[in-house]
Structure formats: C-alpha cells, structure tokens
Amino acid sequence: MSGIKLIDIKEEVLAEERGLAESIRARLRARGLTLVNLMSSPGSGKTSLILRSVARLRDAYRIAVIEGDIDSAVDAERVARDGTPAVQIRTGGSCHLSPAMVEKGLASLPLDALDLVFLENIGNLICPAECDTGATLDIAIVSIPEGDDKPLKYPLVFRMADAVVVNKIDVADRFDFDPAAFRRSLRRLNPGAPVFDVSCATGAGIGAWCDWLGRATGHGAAPAP
Amino acid sequence: MSGIKLIDIKEEVLAEERGLAESIRARLRARGLTLVNLMSSPGSGKTSLILRSVARLRDAYRIAVIEGDIDSAVDAERVARDGTPAVQIRTGGSCHLSPAMVEKGLASLPLDALDLVFLENIGNLICPAECDTGATLDIAIVSIPEGDDKPLKYPLVFRMADAVVVNKIDVADRFDFDPAAFRRSLRRLNPGAPVFDVSCATGAGIGAWCDWLGRATGHGAAPAP
Numbered sequence: 001m002s003g004i005k006l007i008d009i010k011e012e013v014l015a016e017e018r019g020l021a022e023s024i025r026a027r028l029r030a031r032g033l034t035l036v037n038l039m040s041s042p043g044s045g046k047t048s049l050i051l052r053s054v055a056r057l058r059d060a061y062r063i064a065v066i067e068g069d070i071d072s073a074v075d076a077e078r079v080a081r082d083g084t085p086a087v088q089i090r091t092g093g094s095c096h097l098s099p100a101m102v103e104k105g106l107a108s109l110p111l112d113a114l115d116l117v118f119l120e121n122i123g124n125l126i127c128p129a130e131c132d133t134g135a136t137l138d139i140a141i142v143s144i145p146e147g148d149d150k151p152l153k154y155p156l157v158f159r160m161a162d163a164v165v166v167n168k169i170d171v172a173d174r175f176d177f178d179p180a181a182f183r184r185s186l187r188r189l190n191p192g193a194p195v196f197d198v199s200c201a202t203g204a205g206i207g208a209w210c211d212w213l214g215r216a217t218g219h220g221a222a223p224a225p
Numbered sequence: 226m227s228g229i230k231l232i233d234i235k236e237e238v239l240a241e242e243r244g245l246a247e248s249i250r251a252r253l254r255a256r257g258l259t260l261v262n263l264m265s266s267p268g269s270g271k272t273s274l275i276l277r278s279v280a281r282l283r284d285a286y287r288i289a290v291i292e293g294d295i296d297s298a299v300d301a302e303r304v305a306r307d308g309t310p311a312v313q314i315r316t317g318g319s320c321h322l323s324p325a326m327v328e329k330g331l332a333s334l335p336l337d338a339l340d341l342v343f344l345e346n347i348g349n350l351i352c353p354a355e356c357d358t359g360a361t362l363d364i365a366i367v368s369i370p371e372g373d374d375k376p377l378k379y380p381l382v383f384r385m386a387d388a389v390v391v392n393k394i395d396v397a398d399r400f401d402f403d404p405a406a407f408r409r410s411l412r413r414l415n416p417g418a419p420v421f422d423v424s425c426a427t428g429a430g431i432g433a434w435c436d437w438l439g440r441a442t443g444h445g446a447a448p449a450p
Contacts, residue, residue: 041266041268041348041371042266042350042371042375042378042379043266043368043370043372043375070351070378070379070380071377071378071379071380072374072377072378074374074377074378093355093381095320095349095351095352122351123266123350123378123379124320124349124350124352125267125348126295126320126347126349126352127320127349127351127352130318143268143370145268145370145393145396146266146267146268147268149297149299150267150268152297152299153294153295153296153297153299153348154267154295154296154348155295155296156318168370170399171370171396171399171400174395174396174399175396
C-alpha cells in the first residue's frame with residue numbers, strides 16, 4: 001500500500017485556510033487594526049451588540065462592520081442606517097465565514113482610516129468556531145433564553161473565545177438560566193476569558209464590555225480581564 | 226479539456242447520503258413508523274417540545290427518542306429520566322445528523338414496538354436542513370427571543386419544513402417579535418406548512434401541535450393543517 005499517493009483534499013484546503021487566516025491577522029496587527037469576530041446562535045444579539053458598542057466607542061475609535069449572512073442584507077442595512085460603514089457578505093448557503101470571504105470584506109474597506117472592525121459571523125454556534133477567520137479577537141455570545149447548558153453542548157466556541165458575552169440579562173427573571181452552572185461549565189473549557197453580562201435592550205453592562213474592547217483596540221490582543 | 230475525468234467526491238457522497246435517507250424513509254413507511262426530525266437554533270426548545278409532546282401522546286402511541294449532540298448526553302438523560310426510551314448520538318464535532326447516524330440510532334430501538342420516534346437534530350439552523358435524515362416529518366422550531374427575521378436569514382430550513390413551531394410565546398410581552406412579519410416571510414418560502422404557537426414552559430398550544438402530530442402518526446405523511 002505504500003505505493004499509493006494519498007491526496008487528502010480536506011486537509012490541504014484546511015491548511016491553506018489556516019495559512020490565509022494567519023496572514024490576514026499578521027497584516028491587521030502590522031496596521032494596529034483590531035478585527036472582532038462575533039460568534040453565536042441565531043438571534044443571540046450579534047447585531048444589537050455591534051450597534052450598542054459602536055454607539056459607545058465611535059467617539060474614540062474609527063469603526064466599520066462586516067456582516068456575514070447566508071441570504072438577505074437586513075443586518076448591514078441596520079448598521080448602515082446607524083451611520084457606520086458596513087459591508088455585507090452573502091455566503092449563499094455556507095454556514096460560516098471563511099478567511100477568503102473576510103479578506104474580500106476587508107479589501108472593500110478604507111483600512112488606513114479605521115481602528116476597529118466588527119465581523120458578524122453566520123448565526124451558528126458550531127461551524128464558525130472551526131474556521132479561523134483571521135480575526136484578532138474571537139468573541140462568543142450566548143443569551144439567557146438559550147439556557148445555561150450551552151458550553152456543555154457546544155464546547156469549541158467557548159474554549160477558543162477571548163471573551164464571552166452573556167446577553168439579554170434584562171429577561172433573566174423569566175428564564176431558568178443558572179449563572180453559576182454556566183460559569184462552572186465555561187471555566188472547565190476556558191479558565192481565563194472575561195465574561196460580560198449585558199443587555200443590548202437596556203444597555204446594562206455595555207460599559208464594562210466596551211472598556212475591555214477599547215483596551216484591546218490597537219493592541220491586537222486580548223487585555224487581561 | 227474533455228479528456229479529463231472529473232471525480233466530484235462531494236457529489237458522490239451527497240448522492241449516497243440521499244439514497245440512504247430515501248431507503249430509511251421507505252422502511253419506516255412500510256412499518257407505519259413516524260420519525261419526526263426536529264431542527265432549530267441552540268436553545269429554542271427541541272428537548273422541551275419532545276418532553277411536552279411525549280407527556281401528551283404517550284397514552285395513545287408508543288414513543289422513543291433519538292437525541293443528537295456534539296458532546297454531552299444531557300438531553301437524553303432528561304428524556305430517560307422522564308421514562309421514555311432514549312438513544313444519544315454523539316457526533317464528536319459534526320454539525321448535523323447524517324442518515325448513517327440515524328440508521329444506527331434506529332437499529333438500537335425496538336422498532337416493532339414503536340409508533341413514533343422523535344429525532345432531535347444538532348442545534349443549528351443551517352446544516353441540518355441541508356442533509357436529509359430519512360425522517361418522515363421535518364419540523365422547524367423557532368423561539369420568540371430569536372426574533373421574527375429568522376426565515377429571511379435561514380430560508381432553507383423554513384422552506385423544507387412540514388410544520389413550523391414557534392416556541393416561548395409566554396415571553397412575547399418582553400420581546401420585539403412581530404408575528405405578522407414572521408408569517409409574511411415564512412409564507413413566501415412555504416405557503417402551506419401549519420404553524421403552531423406554543424409555550425413549552427406553560428403548555429399553551431401543545432394540544433393543537435400534538436393533535437396534528439397524532440394525525441400524522443402511522444400515516445408517515447403530514448396531514449392537512
């Protein structure tokens with residue numbers, strides 16, 4: 001069997017993607033540009049968190065947004081209505097953003113005139129975590145109505161996150177979400193990442209999250225919690 | 226270029242999977258066994274809907290559950306504690322259930338002694354819709370906190386659904402979910418599928434959903450709404 005040449009296409013593609021992601025990140029760091037990859041289930045509040053963060057950080061930083069969606073441009077329209085430069089990537093079916101898509105998105109932005117770019121990944125707690133986008137910060141968002149067992153069921157995205165945002169805390173009185181159980185299972189996967197409890201509806205907790213994000217901006221690495 | 230032999234591996238794998246799914250469905254129909262594939266985002270309430278449905282239907286039908294998860298067996302444990310035969314499929318990373326996994330799950334159940342099997346797919350609104358499991362009924366679940374724009378963003382799962390369940394209506398007063406906008410975008414993709422508004426927390430609407438599911442059981446096809 002040793003005469004057979006094995007062409008492992010999946011491995012080759014993955015290695016190429018990893019190489020491109022590393023190259024994107026190196027170029028971003030050389031510019032001092034922070035690219036924040038937001039990953040969550042559908043409807044956890046990625047777009048709302050972007051809008052709240054932009055409102056808070058826009059006086060200090062020059063910000064743009066890259067929106068990923070399978071179909072539709074509703075999120076980019078929401079962001080653009082808010083006055084922020086926005087690019088919509090429509091994947092046409094693909095369940096996550098690839099570094100090649102991110103490179104195209106970045107190429108359409110005036111990078112020299114920016115400090116911070118939000119990258120809204122496809123609403124999916126699984127596949128985006130498996131594909132390095134080239135971002136300088138990876139953020140996992142989970143919302144109270146989804147339940148406290150998400151780290152047990154979808155470990156990878158919580159393991160790789162530089163920070164975790166727990167959204168919709170304003171409705172905690174109506175759901176059976178145990179914050180201690182959530183933190184216990186998160187800490188088994190990721191002992192160090194800061195956790196920010198926020199409500200994009202009321203604005204609660206957005207200050208602490210934006211302070212941390214501001215400290216990260218320009219440095220290209222996650223600051224201490 | 227016409228001398229090149231093209232081996233399209235992905236197409237071949239997909240054709241094999243489709244063939245297996247068709248064969249599973251034909252065998253289920255020949256037995257009069259209904260297999261209900263539940264698809265949704267993480268935390269929309271697939272397990273809760275199974276528990277509510279089993280409680281309502283168990284006197285009339287012999288029921289079992291196949292639980293799909295990437296990691297952990299917490300859902301199968303919840304179901305088994307409730308006294309229902311449950312099989313846990315752990316995909317070890319895969320973002321959806323394949324017909325080969327479903328076939329293994331079915332093989333471990335006493336099919337001659339069953340009328341209805343619930344199949345809880347991986348929490349993911351995208352990839353499960355792309356892979357025919359062999360189920361006789363495909364159900365899309367969405368919950369109020371996720372927002373009314375889900376059909377716009379994740380069209381495939383809503384297009385292929387035999388019925389759509391809208392869960393967590395008990396918290397509708399706390400979220401900005403427009404039922405008319407939801408139905409408008411759903412109807413563009415899927416004019417005929419019945420929509421069931423339910424709360425797995427309070428039990429509201431579970432009766433109408435279970436009546437429909439009961440009418441489908443044993444027939445292997447979706448009844449009229």
